[in-house]
Amino acid sequence: MSIQKSIDLFARAQKSIPGGVNSPVRAFKSVGGDPIFMQKAKGAYLYDADGNRYIDYIASWGPLILGHAYEPVVKAIQEKALLSTSFGAPTELEIEMAELIISMVPNVDLIRMVSSGTEACMSAVRLARGYTGKNKIIKFEGCYHGHADSFLVKAGSGLATLNIQTVPGVTAGVAADTLTCAYNDLAAVQQLVEKNKGEVAAIIIEPVAGNMGCVLPEPGFLEGIREICDAENIVFIFDEVMTGFRLAKGGAQEKLNVKADLVTYGKVIGAGMPVGAFGGKREIMECIAPLGSVYQAGTLSGNPLAMIAGYTLLNELKSRAEIYTSLENKTKRLKQGIDEVLKSKKIPYTINQLGSMISIFFTEEKVTDFGGAARSNTTLFNTLFHKLLNSGIYLPPSAFESWFLNDALSEQDIEDTINAIDRSL
């Protein structure tokens, strides 16, 4: 297939945009080659500038759980746009959105809308610090919580992809307040909390990690952190930007039955529009301005187009619970198919999967943390990535990213993908 137009566009993009992209992983640096420029998408298919079709396993990195250009969402946005694109004053739709979210997810009494996952996580940490009066936070190696300064310490995929260790521009002071441990290492969390007794405001985690590839919490890990947080007055923040409304209607909290104090959302919550949110226990959320003195604001927060897109999608997910079963069945079939292919070719591999999140690691060890993910054979992943791309299948362009299935994928798409993987390896 020809990708000449993408090649030309990338050359042109680099003259006016740093690296030619507005978010680093899009540049294909880790897998090599030129990024594909997209023109349109419908359902499970992406169409590039040259008119090539791809089966999509990114879904815009998660949001488009029912596929691209989902008609009810597109119609709702069109109708809303005629009534103005923004007011900078409250609207009834924002109440409806808040009520809908609270009716879907556990342990959220109050919720505040923002415009990205980064903003949601950054605000949740500020709130946790304001609420507890403490400064330090604990995060896990390989987890990504957006690009706010305090999170750019051992921060998963985007940085791992570019092999960035420390980030210029983040002061030593800020970095010193972020403590890190390995995912799934409960003893290390306990030790960090002991060593920093009375200083830890929050523990933030991806309850199912997707930014070092898909890595699942071991049984007891999240429950153990929950106990530590209760004992030490630490705010337990679930970053559900990726897992929220994807693993279940109530996200990872529902799927894994562990309770968070604060939860952050993004991606699916905006149906492809720029939306994030943070919410949780009333007592903590009441510390936010204008009720409390922890300041947080946004000119376009609760934007009507963003709200109607998210509201329409979430409503659908709430009323059609079978979507989650359907998504999980498709993902399990994909897993089973890849299992058979890799076994027959005697290639060492591990597949991690939960709900509609899945990754293949080319290693025979079990992958339970970033170290394990990093020890996998990424060269083989890169080869597979390019062969699949040439066969019209679009995977995340990094070995350190979860794949996201969308419900527009047909059984035939899944079979075609398995067959293409068979041919590629």
Ligand SMILES: *Cc1c(COP(=O)(O)O)cnc(C)c1O
């Ligand atoms: C994508 C992501 C973010 C950041 O969200 P943006 O909307 O890109 O700012 C934060 N946390 C997790 C877990 C994510 O996957």
